Amino acid sequence: MLAATLALVILVVIRHVDPTSAPALLTATQLAMHIPGVSTVDLPSVFPVILFLYFCIFVNLLLLVFNLIPFPFFDGGRILLNYLPYNAAQAFQRYSLYFMIGFFFFGFGIVMLFFGPLMAIFNSLLFHL
Numbered sequence: 001m002l003a004a005t006l007a008l009v010i011l012v013v014i015r016h017v018d019p020t021s022a023p024a025l026l027t028a029t030q031l032a033m034h035i036p037g038v039s040t041v042d043l044p045s046v047f048p049v050i051l052f053l054y055f056c057i058f059v060n061l062l063l064l065v066f067n068l069i070p071f072p073f074f075d076g077g078r079i080l081l082n083y084l085p086y087n088a089a090q091a092f093q094r095y096s097l098y099f100m101i102g103f104f105f106f107g108f109g110i111v112m113l114f115f116g117p118l119m120a121i122f123n124s125l126l127f128h129l
Contacts, residue, residue, distance in 0.1 A: 001064055008126060014053075025126070
């Protein structure tokens with residue numbers, strides 16, 4: 001979260017210091033969302049830095065959400081084990097393989113359930129600060 005916030009602050013500073021970077025920032029967000037037909041012609045020379053920082057936000061927020069999912073073998077599962085009663089923790093560990101198999105089928109939806117709103121908050125801050 002700290003790395004994503006730092007990249008966001010740097011992007012906001014770049015946007016305010018260089019007024020020609022606004023189209024580059026919009027192009028970077030469109031490229032990250034895989035919108036087809038995005039033109040990268042006539043962008044300012046700071047565009048690679050903007051794209052790098054935007055992908056830093058994207059990847060770090062995705063890793064934050066992914067690691068905090070309360071499933072076994074993730075950091076969130078280890079945190080959850082500390083708060084479960086003894087019998088529930090034993091059952092959680094016993095069925096961990098089944099949880100992971102289920103995560104392979106439904107994991108993308110679970111990750112996107114939390115990642116989408118979090119990324120929307122960062123985009124809102126980026127364009128409105």
